[in-house]
Amino acid sequence: MEVKRIDPYAIWWSPEGVIAVATSSSGIYLFTIDSEKVLNGSANLSTNVFNRKKLECTVVSGSDRAVSMCFGPFNVTLGYSLLAVVVESGSAYVFTRYQDLRQTIAGLYSSVCWHGSDLILASYFPIADKEVEHTETELEFGSRISIFNPEKQLSTTLDRILSGKVLDMRCKDGKLLVLLNDNSIKLYNFLTGEWKDIKEPSDIRCFGIDICDSGILSASTRSIRCGDKETLIDNNNSGVFISYKSKYAVIYANGQTANTRSTVRNNGNEVTEDAKASLDSTSLAIPKICGQCLGAAIHPSLPMGVVLVNSQSSDWQYPILSWSSVNFSVFPLKQFETPFQNISECTADAAWLCLQLHGQIDKQTLNSNLLGPVEPTHRVNSNIQATDLYMTLKDLFLSEWFSDMRYKWYLSSEEDRSGVVYKMRREIGKALSNLNTNNYSIIDRCIMTLYSQYTSEYKDDDDALQVTIKGDFLTESFKLNANTQQGTLISDSNREWKQCAITLLPILSSKVGRSLDNQFMRYLDLPTVIRNNETSNSGYVAEALMKAASFCIFNGTQW
Structure with missing residues (x-):
């Protein structure tokens, strides 16, 4: 069965609590959320929970949609965080105040993330093999990782050329996690300058990566892997979107029918008991969504999740905002209970x-x-x-x-x-x-x-x-x-x-x-x-x- 094409993973939550959402035809929208109403369960469609603003920039709209974007850390000097965006044509942009185009970065890019105040950019270029004739659709690519400082206008490039096009990157604790289009995953250590192969190339499509406390967190059409432990999922015809923050990890497995599965780390509404036992983590159930999930993210500091789905669900208990045939909603994550009652008084x-x-x-x-x-x-x-x-x-x-x-x-x-x-x-x-x-x-x-x-x-x-x-x-x-x-x-x-x-x-x-x-x-x-x-x-x-x-x-x- 042919899988319907959906938007790339393009959703991010800023340190200030602003959500950026990219759509396939309407550019990028920015939302502020009434966090208190969401967390205490008083939010509903009649309350002003959502405030929307469109990113007014003609370079990120229409057919040239965003394929990768990421908010940087809060900048005390500027008073806000910068938003970096890579669009389908390969251009990279940095926005300020969520409205103004601060900088255009020349090149052909496929993914972007932040490492402190430095911007990590993955550029790609065609690799020609003189002994083999390639059609345009079979063209192979190589990628380079560059580090760019928007303030100092300084750029450095890592020596190693990666085989393939970079689809996604995550950076945490001085380490860079890279997902390539051959479904391989690599890890770069900024302190030692060493690359490590995390996952070999595979025909099983990988849709999401992140760095968590237990190691590398990845999601494919067949399984969800956390460190060296794996949970199998029945999800052959769909994608998986993943977001990780502290102990919270929201993973959505998207089906073509209403049987969408949602899981956090090891626990999901439709994951078997055997599969649950394979990952050692605190259980945290989140609601089902009827329809196809287009993206998921977690608030930088508060226990809230956000999802994009392509159809509304009558079973969904949280307020939904609709625009351009895409439905957007936030929901609270279950609070963890204090595990220690006899802890010392200091x-x-x-x-x-x-x-x-x-x-x-x-x-x-x-x-x-x-x-x-x-x-x-x-x-x-x-x-x-x-x-x-x-x-x-x-x-x-x-x-x-x-x-x-x-x-x-x-x-x-x-x-x-x-x-x-x-x-x-x-x-x-x-x-x-x-x-x-x-x-x-x-x-x-x-x-x-x-x-x-x-x-x-x-x-x-x-x-x-x-x-x-x-x-x-x-x-x-x-x-x-x-x-x-x-x-x-x-x-x-x-x-x-x-x-x-x-x-x-x-x-x-x-x-x-x-x-x-x-x-x-x-x-x-x-x-x-x-x-x-x-x-x-x-x-x-x-x-x-x-x-x-x-x-x-x-x-x-x-x-």
Whole structure:
């Protein structure tokens, strides 16, 4: 049976919560969603849940539809994130403010993704074999991966030429995952410069890839693979669309009939019990959709999913917006329950709980490396129950008030931001006061983590490395001794924060050398910090972990 052609996978959710959707004939649409109504189940067709805006650009419309697009990280300097788009003709574009064309990138491209502030582009070109005559439809291609910085206008190209055309790319934790048109999957490590073959070429069509906590997540017409485990699906005549964020993974297998299957990791509405047991993951059921799924994505920080289907379903319980014969809907994902009730009463443990819930470490690592005898010096406030602290901060960060303040901060000038921060600080203080604590250092860590991006400058001085961390709320300098791995304080303000950084920077330096990422907490080996830190610094380590935890609560795995 001939498979009806559908739109390419072209849907993305920005860090600010804006959804970009590409259609085959109407260009790109941008949506903002009332997240609070979706999460609490009060959204319906009569409420103003959706706000729509069309990307007014003639270069991305009509027959030259988008085949790949991706939002970059939130740019504090610009006040928004950039949207990169590759269209069917091979051109690449970067948009600002979701409306204006910022830049056209010359070349012939097939896929795009972001690696921090750098744009990863996959270009392709025909490969001619003089000994074989090829028709136009049989023409073979080669691909190159280039790294482009829109701000500095600098571009570098990786040496290796890939065989085939790149269909999709995902980038996370310094690794680039590439899907080629021969259904092979390759992984590139930016730190080592090495390529690794993940999946050999195959006639079984692969439709979706991502990088998850358990390894490589891929979906084909026959199976869903997570790491080294595989779940078979009965889906020979259709495509699979996949989106992964923290522990949430939404996979839609599209059938030609109303028997569309939906699954999260190992659990789907129509996956057999044997298949469920083949993948070790928390179960999370999401609704069926009648019709053909055209795309799926997950919110960058909130537990919400979005789907595109080609027909409305009477069984679908969530609000649907229709335009150009495509139906668009968002739905809440089931919240995970706290798995630990007898966890120690310290902020460090609360932070580890947050990290574990968001997929950063597993339960075994949590128990073996952190829990056990906890000295009183590890506790910032022994009256705070870890689970209470986690739930309080989580509820606050997901509240409508906090979301409004977040956008006010984004839109405010530098002079006005201090007032917004003051209101946020006061509100967090009220929330924590119910837990019998007024620890404003924790409050400030939360705010700084949510709204700061850090840049680092380095200066060699004999055997010492001077590190200056600049952010919206702090600028601190340290000297890091290359031999003893001990930090020395240079500037004098914000003493507690410096103590956290002095404790953490040596571990960070030994972990990644001198090439620190902007969001430097990403590379921390936190179990090592806990095991090796001195007692006198343990309280500061606990606060630093709380900082990491608050980031996880709000941003999932974007660090």
